Amino acid sequence: MSLLSLANVQVAYGGIQAVKGISLHVDAGELVTLIGANGAGKSTTLKAISGLHHAGAGDIRYDGQDIRTLPSFEIARRGLVLVPEGRGVFPALTIEENLAMGAYSRTDRDGIAADIEEKFALFPRLKERAKQTAGTLSGGEQQMLAISRALMAKPKLLLLDEPSMGLAPIMVQKIFEVVKEVAKRGVTILLIEQNARLALSISHRGYVMDGGLITLEGESKSLLDDPKVREAYLGETA
Amino acid sequence: MINSANPKLKWIGVALIAIALVALPFVLAQAGTAWVRITNFAILFILLSLGLNIVVGFAGLLDLGYIAFYAVGAYVYALLASPHFGLHLPWWMILPIGAFVACIFGVLLGAPTLKLRGDYLAIVTLGFGEIIRIFMNNLSEPINITNGPKGITTIDPVKFMGLDFGNATRIGEFMLSGTIKYYFFLLAVLLIVIVINFRLQNSRIGRAWEAIREDEMAARAMGINTTRMKLLAFAMGASFGGIAGGMFSAIQGFISPESFVLTESVMVLAMVVLGGMGNIWGVVLGAVLLSFVPELLRYTVTPAQNALFGRQIIEAEVLRMLLFGLAMVVMMLYRPAGLLPSAIRQRELARKDEE
Numbered sequence: 001m002s003l004l005s006l007a008n009v010q011v012a013y014g015g016i017q018a019v020k021g022i023s024l025h026v027d028a029g030e031l032v033t034l035i036g037a038n039g040a041g042k043s044t045t046l047k048a049i050s051g052l053h054h055a056g057a058g059d060i061r062y063d064g065q066d067i068r069t070l071p072s073f074e075i076a077r078r079g080l081v082l083v084p085e086g087r088g089v090f091p092a093l094t095i096e097e098n099l100a101m102g103a104y105s106r107t108d109r110d111g112i113a114a115d116i117e118e119k120f121a122l123f124p125r126l127k128e129r130a131k132q133t134a135g136t137l138s139g140g141e142q143q144m145l146a147i148s149r150a151l152m153a154k155p156k157l158l159l160l161d162e163p164s165m166g167l168a169p170i171m172v173q174k175i176f177e178v179v180k181e182v183a184k185r186g187v188t189i190l191l192i193e194q195n196a197r198l199a200l201s202i203s204h205r206g207y208v209m210d211g212g213l214i215t216l217e218g219e220s221k222s223l224l225d226d227p228k229v230r231e232a233y234l235g236e237t238a
Numbered sequence: 239m240i241n242s243a244n245p246k247l248k249w250i251g252v253a254l255i256a257i258a259l260v261a262l263p264f265v266l267a268q269a270g271t272a273w274v275r276i277t278n279f280a281i282l283f284i285l286l287s288l289g290l291n292i293v294v295g296f297a298g299l300l301d302l303g304y305i306a307f308y309a310v311g312a313y314v315y316a317l318l319a320s321p322h323f324g325l326h327l328p329w330w331m332i333l334p335i336g337a338f339v340a341c342i343f344g345v346l347l348g349a350p351t352l353k354l355r356g357d358y359l360a361i362v363t364l365g366f367g368e369i370i371r372i373f374m375n376n377l378s379e380p381i382n383i384t385n386g387p388k389g390i391t392t393i394d395p396v397k398f399m400g401l402d403f404g405n406a407t408r409i410g411e412f413m414l415s416g417t418i419k420y421y422f423f424l425l426a427v428l429l430i431v432i433v434i435n436f437r438l439q440n441s442r443i444g445r446a447w448e449a450i451r452e453d454e455m456a457a458r459a460m461g462i463n464t465t466r467m468k469l470l471a472f473a474m475g476a477s478f479g480g481i482a483g484g485m486f487s488a489i490q491g492f493i494s495p496e497s498f499v500l501t502e503s504v505m506v507l508a509m510v511v512l513g514g515m516g517n518i519w520g521v522v523l524g525a526v527l528l529s530f531v532p533e534l535l536r537y538t539v540t541p542a543q544n545a546l547f548g549r550q551i552i553e554a555e556v557l558r559m560l561l562f563g564l565a566m567v568v569m570m571l572y573r574p575a576g577l578l579p580s581a582i583r584q585r586e587l588a589r590k591d592e593e
Contacts, residue, residue: 052455076461088456090449092586101449104442105461133585153461 001064003028003157003188004049004080009058009068011041011048018044020212021058026157026190031183033191033199033220035233036209042192043085045209046161049190050082051075063156077105079156083146085165091135095126098134098145102152112152119148122181140171147178151187158182160191164198176202196233200224208233263421273533274417278489280529281424282482287509287525288435288518289478294507295516295580296444297471298451300360302503303347303367307476309374309498310343311336311483313384316493319394322385329396333484340480341473343370348472352465355454367503374495389494396423396488403488420489427485431478435518438474447471448582508562512569514576516583523577532558 002025011019019041026032036042047053049060051072060068062080076082090098099119103112120127123144129137134145143163150158160179164172172195180202183189193199200206200220208216208229216229223229266273290304314336318327327335347366351359378386395404395416403423406415438444446467449457458464487493505528513524539554552560569576575584 050459052458071463071465072458073461073463076459082459084455084459088453088459090452090456092452092582093448101445101460104445104449135585150459 002026002061003063004190005059005061006045006049007059007061009045009048009055009060011044011053011055013044013047013053018212019048019055022209022212022214024207024214024217026188028156028188029186030205031179031189031191031203033193033203033206034209035193035196035199035206037233038194040209041212042209043161046082046159046190046192049075050080050159052082076153079154080159081150081153081155081157082159083150083161083163085161089134089137089142089145089149092133094131094133095137095145096130098149099152102149105153115152115154119151122178123148138171140167140174143167143171143175144178147175147182151182155187157188157190160189162192162194164193164195172198196229197224200229259425263418267415267418271415271417274415274421276530276533278417278420278424280526281421281428282486282489283506283509283529284428284522284525285424285431285482285485286479286506287513287521288431289475289482290506291475291510291516291518291521292435292438292478293471293475294510295521295583296439296451297447297468299468299471300356300363301472301475302360302364302500302507303370304363304475304479304506305498305500305503306347306367306370307340307343307479308483308486308502309370309495310340310476311480312487312493312497313374313390313483314339314480315484315487316390316393317383319488320390321392322390326394329394329398329484329488333481336484337477337480340483341477344472344474344476345469347476348469352468364500364503367498367500371495371498374498384495387495389492389496391492393487393491393493395491396420398423404491420485424485427481431481432518432522439518443467443470508566512566512576514578514580514583516580517576517578520576520578520580527577528562532562535561 005025007023008021009019009023010017010021022045024032024034034042034045044053048055051067051070051074055068058068059066062075063078067075067078067080090101093101096116099116100112103115106112120130125141126145126148129141134142137145147160147163163175163179167175176198179189179191183202191199191203200223203220205218206220206223207214208223216223216226218226224234263274263277266277286304286308289307290301293299293301293304315332317323318325318332318335319329347363351362354362374384375387377384384390395402397403401407401419403416403419406413407419446457446462449460449462450464450467454464486497509524509528510521511524512528513522514520535558536554539552539557540550543550543552573579575587
């Protein structure tokens, strides 16, 4: 059974039908990516899954339960954690405080302290700056912090919304390595990206979204070779 | 609560402060009972500021109608302990009732404004404060509930262990005035409220408020029930306001809607901002300063002018507002996060400067 499955999900956003009935699924242990151009409805889909903007119709099942109309904090507490677009770290809190905040729904103090240390081992950059405020970090570091903070909640499914947005190319590479590493450690990930090539290169499967619909799906390798994908999203002429 | 490297030194400090606080009313009484009364009102304002600090400082929700909860608490006390309805419940019953009713009003204000922030929230809360006052003013017809602008008189004083706080008590050679008794009563309440505030700030609830103040959407992504936490901030802030209001009724013995005008809300907010939003000791300092300085001016400015010029050129009240405005401007320029800023508030402002 899939960890997350969407069936005929429709979402209206600001008066327009941004998502016009899509179906997709993410199995436990998978790294799945959803690619597409700006305005294809990717972010809206993610908002609907995480409960920030409820889907008007369709079925969203997570861990065997219908979560379509659940409030977002309730979804987060069940282990479906979103790393929002634009990172959304708490800028005036220190890195340590940000990480501690990520463990808000947990009560095991010792476990939390150990997890913070584990994140620091994963991102030495963050450890160096543990007492600095998140607002002083560079974009890439903030993205690392946002991912680490989400991991503090011990998610079963991590939703990443455009983690490469606004980052320097070298940083983008780094972030994708991090995503790959997190997936290798057993966290299931649904990744939303405009950078199709990189997203497909690290993921198991992919969905291509266009105009609020899913137009293509399949193994990431085969999508990378698909002439339509190459032309439309990888900037190559067929 | 108090940071000090040496714990022994710390306890000596605490003991000295305690002795000073116990001796304070007797010293002030030498200068006139009026000063003890002024101190009592200062404590009431500290209570109000601490309550408002929960909403504004901790949760980051700007409330310009906070005095409404003070009014609700005051009216609850007045209606349940005065000849107006012929009810004379004891204070220990009324104060919790007042806090509870104020809490309900807090939720009533909070619920419809959950999606508002900043300026928009300020406008709605301002309106709410005025609505409450206008209700108090007009609820004398068709059924006389609040007695309208005439207010409610002869409100029962607090009676505690056989002591009537309305009158002086003779203990041997010693006279303990009602005002001094109220001072100790208020001081006890204040201590409890300060302890509750520190507990709140360092609790899960306090951390949730911090997250909401910083970024509401991210807070929700952390699994924080932002709706409930914001309502809780309104409810808790309102409860403290309600308790302060009840004590105000008891001390004053008379209340009318005039005591709960917009300027009072603004004054309490100014105390919070001046002292340092989000910092409990800062807020206490702000309330003490803004309560005492105007009174000091009142007692010094007129004699000083008479001595210098032989007549009064500027009235104390006018000068008070002038200095008040000046102090606010100077503060915004040099200490925008308040006299004793909270660490996080300071960082927030520093960040905004960079942008």
